[in-house]
Amino acid sequence: MAVDFELIQRARKGDDAAFSQVVQAYRKRILGTIARLIGRPEDVEDVGQEVFLRLYYSLDQLRTPEVFEAWMYRLTVNAAYDYLRRRKRRAEARMSDLSEQQVLWADAAAGTEREHEAQRRKRVRELVDSLLSSVSKEDRILLTLKEIEGLSLKELEKVYGVNENALKVRLFRARQRVLKVYEAMEGKAAVAGGSEG
Amino acid sequence: MVDQHKARAEDPEGRLSELFAAYRAACPDPEPSATFLPGLWEKIEARRSFAYRLKRLSRGIITAAAVVCLLMGLFLSRPEPSVSYVDVLTADQSHDSAADEDLLPAGYERN
Secondary structure (H helix, E strand, O other), X not given: OOOOHHHHHHHHOOOHXXXXXXXXXXXXXXXXXXXXXXXXXXXXXXXXXXXXXHHHHHHHHOOOHHHHHHHHHHHHHHHHHHHHHHOOOOHHHHHHHHHHXXXXXXXXXXXXXXXXXXXXXXXXXXXXXXXXXXXXXXXHHHHHHHHHOOOOHHHHHHHHOOOHHHHHHHHHHHHHHHHHHHHHHHHHHHHHHHHHO | OHHHHHHHHXXXXXXXXXXXXXXXXXXXXXXXXXXXXXXXXXXXXHHHHHXXXXXXXXXXXXXXXXXXXXXXHHHHOOXXXXXXXHHHHHHHHHHHHHHHHHOOXXXXXXX
């Protein structure tokens, strides 16, 4: 826990200063999670404010402070869902991203170590964003929470309110779908790399 | 350790896991801007004032409904003019006998 229970209790009772402290303690982590969930840096703060706004108006429904972090993640996931639902994905933009991505992947496959670290990170970001954009928003969010945010199955149980076995099945299927796209991308990149060489 | 790493890199599952780990490292948590917290409080206040206006409006509607109910109650409970049933029946019968007279056949002489 980034804050103690007493601060959360005070915020629950309507102490605005306590609520501000809770926001300050969690905002960086929540913004990071949102950034990785939605993949659009320009909208991260808006979605983050929406998460804390929902927190402010739902804090009195929190039964025990022990589940606060799972509660926060649930609000974050719901806000990310709403954002992704609102955002109209442009198929043509995705297609151009994908073709550009294939070129980038071909570069990455060449494994040139002289490339700058920032460029490598940028490619990783673009590749994973592209992979996660190719599956449903449900898969994207679940995989991001498990594989990237590193939430345990127990934590995911609290966030989703479903049992561990159901989560394992959903995770497995989501992972298989991403893997399929990943292998297809690798295959195309290998072909592109081979034709260039 | 190196073998394990190599084995992971060879299978797509392992490469995907490594890619996710690299993504986590490539996407550090962003620093919130200076306007984040003030912007959040503006949104909270905006919703709070909207909720306040809604509350006032609903209170106004409830008060108006109560006043209408009270007026209706007063109107319905006002005293009726005191006319008894016998008075009404008598008035009605006198009217009936007048009507019966009109029903006599033509040329019939009244005694």
